[in-house]
Amino acid sequence: MKVGVVGTGLVGATAAFALAVRGVASQIVLVDKNMARAEAEADDILHAVPFVQPARVWAGDYADLKGARVVIVAAGVGQRPGESRLELLNRNAAVFRAVIPSILEHAPDAILLIATNPVDVMTHLAAHFAAEGNVPAQRALGSGTTLDTARFRAAGPSTGRGSGPRPCLRGGRTRRFRGFDMVAGACGQPHAG
Numbered sequence: 001m002k003v004g005v006v007g008t009g010l011v012g013a014t015a016a017f018a019l020a021v022r023g024v025a026s027q028i029v030l031v032d033k034n035m036a037r038a039e040a041e042a043d044d045i046l047h048a049v050p051f052v053q054p055a056r057v058w059a060g061d062y063a064d065l066k067g068a069r070v071v072i073v074a075a076g077v078g079q080r081p082g083e084s085r086l087e088l089l090n091r092n093a094a095v096f097r098a099v100i101p102s103i104l105e106h107a108p109d110a111i112l113l114i115a116t117n118p119v120d121v122m123t124h125l126a127a128h129f130a131a132e133g134n135v136p137a138q139r140a141l142g143s144g145t146t147l148d149t150a151r152f153r154a155a156g157p158s159t160g161r162g163s164g165p166r167p168c169l170r171g172g173r174t175r176r177f178r179g180f181d182m183v184a185g186a187c188g189q190p191h192a193g
Contacts, residue, residue, distance in 0.1 A: 002027040004068040004107065006099060007075030008034075008059075011115050013041040015072050016057070020045050023053025029064045030057070032075075065107040072143075073126065075099045076116035085118045092116055093125055100129040108135055115143040 003025040005016045012030070019025045028045070032038035038059035045057045058064075065071060076092040079085070096116070103112065112130065114123040123142035131137040 001025050001070075002029070002068045004029050004031060004065040004071040004103070004110070006031045006065075006071060006073050006103060007116070008032040008038045008041045009074060009078075012072065012074030013044075015074060015115065016041065017045050017048065020049055020055050020057060021052050023055070026055055028055055028057045029060045029068065031060060031062060031065065035059060035061075062102045062106050065103060065110070068107045068110045070113055071103050071107055071110045072113045072115060073099065073103070074115040076122070079117065089118055089121055092118075092122055096122060096125050096129060100126050101133055104130060104133050104135050108133075110139070112140045113143055114140060119143060 001024070003019055005012045005019075005028065008016070008030050012032070016028050016030055019028055028042075030038040030042050032041075042057050042059045049055055049057065073096075076095050077088070079088045100112070103110065112126050114126050116122045119142050123140055127137035127140035130140050
């Protein structure tokens, strides 16, 4: 099975290494904006391959994702000190606007496994961008749980724990932030924190 990994930071590189060590994929292609980083990570993983299941591991570009059954999406920017999860969301949403269509252009049948934070909302955005490209939104899956939604619910959208409106999963204010409010829109109920 061919698996792509887009974004070769710590999460993406670790996922690719785990795929190789566990023998999950026979082909693993690493794609990153920083090609030198992708090549270095692929070389490191190749050093482990002789001790585990054989796999072809290489750095490539989006065109190399052709035929991938799964693409792990770990592309995004890191959270800056003092930056809120919502601010991180805005920056990573911009990354996904470019990355998701590029993946689906070359691997339209792939399942997208999202690992970019905040993962709940990024998964929803990936599904949204997939649907815009006539790819079933159900092919975008989050790698975790509803952790970010739970964090948002516990703290509220402001910086004070338990303050602000309580988020909900049923729609709230739709499309204020393209996709975000559809997942964790404010219901207007105070949080009893």
